[in-house]
Amino acid sequence: MTATGGQLSARSYHWDHAHIRHGITPHYLDFEHYPLPAKSYLPAEIIPLETHDNQTGDTPASFAHLLSHAYGVTRVRRGQIPFYYRTVPSAGGLYPCHLYLSITAAADNAETGVYYYEPVRSGLVQLRQEKTGQNNPLQQLFAGERELADVRLLFIVTAAFYNSAWKYRARAYRYMLLDTGHLVRNITLNPLIRAFACNTAFDFDDGKVSDLLNLNSAAEVPLACVSVNWDKSVPDIVAQTVNHTRPCFPPVDDRSTEAAYLQDYPELRAIHSAGIPAAGQVPVPETAVTDDRPETVFSVVSESTRSLDEVPGPDLAGCMIRRRSRRNFITSPVTAGAYLQLFACLSPGRNLRDLVRDTGLRVGLVCRKLEGIDDGFYLFDRQVAVLHLMHRGNLAPMLASVCLDQAWIGQAAMNFLFFSDLAALDTARGPRGYREMMVAAGMLAQQIYLGAESLAMGCCGIGAMYDREAADLLGLSSHVALVYAVSAGPVKRR
Ligand SMILES: Cc1cc2nc3c(=O)[nH]c(=O)nc-3n(C[C@H](O)[C@H](O)[C@H](O)COP(=O)(O)O)c2cc1C
Structure with missing residues (x-):
């Protein structure tokens, strides 16, 4: 239940409250309140x-x-x-x-x-x-x-x-x-x-x-x-x-x-x-997200894309206002121009780069039907400039299954995944580091929402997952957890 010294740690809290298939106890939802x-x-x-x-x-x-x-x-x-x-x-x-x-x-x-x-x-x-x-x-x-x-x-x-x-x-x-x-x-x-x-x-x-x-x-x-x-x-x-x-x-x-x-x-x-005591000041060291070695590497930077920091104010404000969680994904292919632009929107930008680095937050991708890129599970490098192919094949339906069988996830062209080595996080920054890391994940996820909206794509956060099954599916290293996911891609427009 607790980490060394009897103090609650990020790792113990996160795993103590993991969802387990057939192990979720339903409880009364008090609509009166x-x-x-x-x-x-x-x-x-x-x-x-x-x-x-x-x-x-x-x-x-x-x-x-x-x-x-x-x-x-x-x-x-x-x-x-x-x-x-x-x-x-x-x-x-x-x-x-x-x-x-x-x-x-x-x-x-x-x-x-x-x-x-x-x-x-x-x-x-x-x-x-x-x-x-x-x-x-x-x-x-x-x-x-x-x-x-x-x-x-x-x-x-x-x-x-x-x-x-x-x-x-x-x-x-x-x-x-x-x-x-x-x-x-x-x-x-x-x-x-x-x-x-x-x-x-x-x-x-x-x-x-x-x-x-x-x-x-x-x-x-x-x-x-x-x-x-x-x-x-x-x-x-x-x-x-x-x-x-x-x-x-x-x-x-x-x-x-x-x-x-x-x-x-x-x-x-x-x-x-x-997490009330100050976080340790040590950046989380770079540890392996999975035990596998990458098969291939793809560069995903393009001269013609722009980060969210560069999007004109009124356009960005429009995306904030119109944004909704859209889950009606369709299996159309995505052009390189479109997905490279979305990746550019995911780039942490000047306000967020240090936080992402210090908390050791890593980003992955389960994708299908992206022009010029094999279906598979990838890891981004820290600059969101390079994709490392970790597993080839369409993993989206299996990801849907480990995310509480939310079938629409299996239809999405891109499922962005946020990973943290919770043991390394605890050691470097203590439980307040969990606060920093999860907030950083939410911040990057908001960038995906806004980027998807600007590209007329759908997008939806995924917090519901069988945590251990998700780690096993992706072959994560023993202390690494999938802490959040966001689906994005073409949707049926009404
Ligand atoms: C942290 C987080 C986790 C979420 N998890 C899920 C999820 O697992 N499944 C789902 O269908 N929607 C999920 N959502 C989307 C919310 O259901 C949605 O934001 C909410 O219903 C409000 O609707 P809107 O986003 O269209 O305004 C999540 C959103 C956030 C921010």
Whole structure:
């Protein structure tokens, strides 16, 4: 159950909650207490944000658009329980993540505002507004010597245990982390943010961040921060966002304080608590993903492709708004131009390269019908420039079988696979490394979603898998786990 020294490790948590065929105990899904899509701070006033008003994303870049493109509601499915579709996918559609921001004014009159982004009513709730004198209070949230004097804007992504545990119980932590990664990537790819130096940070003090946001730590925990060297003043930002004329989605019930929503999940608290101490600073050494040697190597870089960092802002915003999980894959061949462009979108980009390297996250591919490439299981090199063929043949139907028999996976032209050597991760970075690695996987997965959308392909995350069967199918080395997968490829368009 535990690693050396009695401390819960990434490896023990991950494998203790592996799915086993015929071993999943069904449990009651309490639809009376379906997880809420947003927190309610009633009666606090909400500062309405201008919501995106078309499906093209062809709107002026503003702070309001940044938030709605990052985590906004894109569509509502009415019914007994309304479902709020969002710009990011979420395991089970349960949306455990919450987004907060802290904005500090210029240092000579330092004033800090802390806000909750309320996606359903599309507004900001101000949680705090403090005069903080000369010091930038964001500095105190972080350990180490990092220079934060210019960080005026901080995004904080938290996740509520209840939302994911409602369905996934003790396995939920991995989904909370992956969901966090999807959201963080939508923030860091935003053109407004790309204009400033920004950093996805994990070296914050969980307790101080929880205090800043006034979180109930038994129910909701901070998982990642994005710090931005934003150089505009507080009033400019907030004034820009205020627009009282736009309609908002109807309010959700304020049931968030009911006992049913405050259940305790000891396994989730335990793995999260294990990751509260700072991560080790040592990068995870490069270990073998499988015990096999590659048969052939294919270069997959092309002059004519562009990474997501290079996609013009409005085009990217349009992809964020239109994105959905599409599973109706068809078995048409994929041209080299199309798959090379998708691989270029997977390239980690400047904000993510170090995190992927330090956490030792590796990416693989099960593909079929890609022009000029044999069907098979491949590993990408760290630069996503070269594919190493590990097994020849169409593995997609078998992958579908080990992913809880989700047949559509067998039809997808490309199944991207994320691997981690959990033993090496534990040794190099400790349990907080699990947090970093899973968030990094979610971030790369969001790039695949956006890249697929830009190419009019379908895409869907896969968190449901018989973990040991997946490792056996792919011949993974003993400590390596498949931690996430994403299908992509041509789909039937309605
Ligand atoms: C971490 C993660 C795991 C997921 N796993 C699966 C899965 O195993 N099977 C599936 O059909 N969809 C899966 N999805 C997709 C969600 O079901 C989907 O995002 C959600 O229902 C919301 O729908 P939308 O993405 O179309 O907005 C996953 C999504 C995420 C982010």
